Amino acid sequence: xxxxxxxxxxxxxxxxxxxxxxxxxxxxxxxxxxxxxxxxxxxxxxxxxxxxxxxxxxxxxxxxxxxxxxxxxxxxxxxxxxxxxxxxxxxxxxxxxxxxxxxxxxxxxxxxxxxxxxxxxxxxxxxxxxxxxxxxxxxxxxxxxxxxxxxxxxxxxx
Amino acid sequence: xxxxxxxxxxxxxxxxxxxxxxxxxxxxxxxxxxxxxxxxxxxxxxxxxxxxxxxxxxxxxxxxxxxxxxxxxxxxxxxxxxxxxxxxxxxxxxxxxxxxxxxxxxxxxxxxxxxxxxxxxxxxxxxxxxxxxxxxxxxxxxxxxxxxxxxxxxxxxxxxxxxxxxxxxxxxxxxxxxxxxxxxxxxxxxxxxxxxxxxxxxxxxxxxxxxxxxxxxxxxxxxxxxxxxxxxxxxxxxxxxxxxxxxxxxxxxxxxxxxxxxxxxxxxxxxxxxxxxxxxxxxxxxxxxxxxxxxxxxx
Numbered sequence: 251x252x253x254x255x256x257x258x259x260x261x262x263x264x265x266x267x268x269x270x271x272x273x274x275x276x277x278x279x280x281x282x283x284x285x286x287x288x289x290x291x292x293x294x295x296x297x298x299x300x301x302x303x304x305x306x307x308x309x310x311x312x313x314x315x316x317x318x319x320x321x322x323x324x325x326x327x328x329x330x331x332x333x334x335x336x337x338x339x340x341x342x343x344x345x346x347x348x349x350x351x352x353x354x355x356x357x358x359x360x361x362x363x364x365x366x367x368x369x370x371x372x373x374x375x376x377x378x379x380x381x382x383x384x385x386x387x388x389x390x391x392x393x394x395x396x397x398x399x400x401x402x403x404x405x406x407x408x
Numbered sequence: 409x410x411x412x413x414x415x416x417x418x419x420x421x422x423x424x425x426x427x428x429x430x431x432x433x434x435x436x437x438x439x440x441x442x443x444x445x446x447x448x449x450x451x452x453x454x455x456x457x458x459x460x461x462x463x464x465x466x467x468x469x470x471x472x473x474x475x476x477x478x479x480x481x482x483x484x485x486x487x488x489x490x491x492x493x494x495x496x497x498x499x500x501x502x503x504x505x506x507x508x509x510x511x512x513x514x515x516x517x518x519x520x521x522x523x524x525x526x527x528x529x530x531x532x533x534x535x536x537x538x539x540x541x542x543x544x545x546x547x548x549x550x551x552x553x554x555x556x557x558x559x560x561x562x563x564x565x566x567x568x569x570x571x572x573x574x575x576x577x578x579x580x581x582x583x584x585x586x587x588x589x590x591x592x593x594x595x596x597x598x599x600x601x602x603x604x605x606x607x608x609x610x611x612x613x614x615x616x617x618x619x620x621x622x623x624x625x626x627x628x629x630x631x632x633x634x635x636x637x638x639x640x641x642x643x644x645x646x647x648x649x650x651x652x653x654x655x656x657x658x659x660x661x662x663x664x665x666x667x668x669x670x671x672x673x674x675x676x677x678x679x680x681x682x683x684x685x686x687x688x689x690x691x692x693x694x695x696x697x698x699x700x701x702x703x704x705x706x707x
Contacts, residue, residue, distance in 0.1 A: 300488050302483040302484075302485035302488050303484050304483050356485050356486060357479070357484075358487060359486070360487040360490065362487070363487045
């Protein structure tokens with residue numbers, strides 16, 4: 251009986267962990283998609299309206315970025331502090347890309363800024379697509395994790 | 409005429425690094441005056457214009473500080489100002505005009521960009537309530553009259569134009585005014601109780617043409633005219649029954665007429681008055697010349 255209860259506990263723990271990891275992956279993908287949208291918006295506003303960054307940040311709205319507090323920091327402190335504040339939510343390659351973008355944006359002419367936005371957008375889109383492609387496999391793996399863990403425990407203790 | 413209290417000094421000082429702000433505040437306190445201009449040059453002492461005097465603060469900005477000031481003046485969005493920087497100025501959102509110069513990158517005689525900015529002159533706009541009352545009376549005489557205001561740079565033509573907009577666009581006059589604010593320095597510091605149509609950033613001639621065609625103004629205000637194209641637009645506007653009040657650089661009416669297009673424009677009768685501005689301790693004095701409506705210009 252105790253063995254079964256132990257296996258059940260491992261199953262529940264592994265389930266929760268797997269679910270947490272699934273949620274985290276989906277959330278990361280949503281954030282990357284939202285950031286891609288933000289960069290696209292910045293590029294369009296600069297190219298078409300020559301709007302200053304402060305006004306672009308004020309005008310931009312996105313539920314995902316609003317929920318994680320990114321937009322508040324962005325409007326109050328600027329892009330670099332906002333990116334730093336969500337470092338843990340981002341894959342390292344995206345974080346590095348955004349840090350470089352935040353350090354450069356606003357310092358050049360409109361064509362230069364548009365090019366920078368296009369480049370960053372492409373990078374974010376590529377990383378986002380890779381994540382999107384990997385997502386079903388990862389989700390499957392995390393869903394199988396509890397079953398495998400419980401089965402392993404059972405096999406070990408029978 | 410006393411200077412108003414709505415000076416944008418604090419807004420301008422906020423663009424400077426802390427040590428420069430502190431030095432400027434100390435100098436302003438020492439000379440008991442309001443700052444009308446801040447001049448910064450890399451490696452040279454910062455100068456302030458207070459009450460018409462140039463005062464050295466004895467503290468110099470570094471190249472890094474000047475570059476930070478430029479970024480700050482541009483709201484970290486240099487691309488918004490790259491075109492005006494090529495023409496030698498930046499205008500901030502609050503209507504503060506900043507003259508800049510550095511190293512021009514040219515191709516075929518055309519400036520592609522300006523880099524290594526080494527000098528910055530921050531001109532702080534201010535309201536001088538009542539400064540334009542005399543000019544407003546002339547404009548309102550027998551219907552609406554056109555006028556050209558002239559003076560050397562830095563005397564207060566733009567301030568006078570701003571006051572005209574503030575006076576005639578508000579109660580009790582509520583005149584339909586179109587302001588051609590090419591350099592964003594007239595409307596930025598006007599209060600919200602003034603009603604006017606602001607054509608901000610429009611080239612002067614295009615702005616006047618647009619105003620006449622689409623806004624049915626009773627009066628057009630335009631700052632610093634200086635080309636034949638501007639003169640043609642003023643004449644067209646005059647022909648359409650819309651008088652204009654404009655400003656131009658000149659030390660006297662004779663100097664104003666040295667430029668052939670200006671002489672033609674004045675002779676055309678588009679302006680009833682040419683008003684020379686000069687600064688006194690307390691404000692402006694006006695040198696009023698009736699030049700239109702059948703009278704001949706003295707030039």
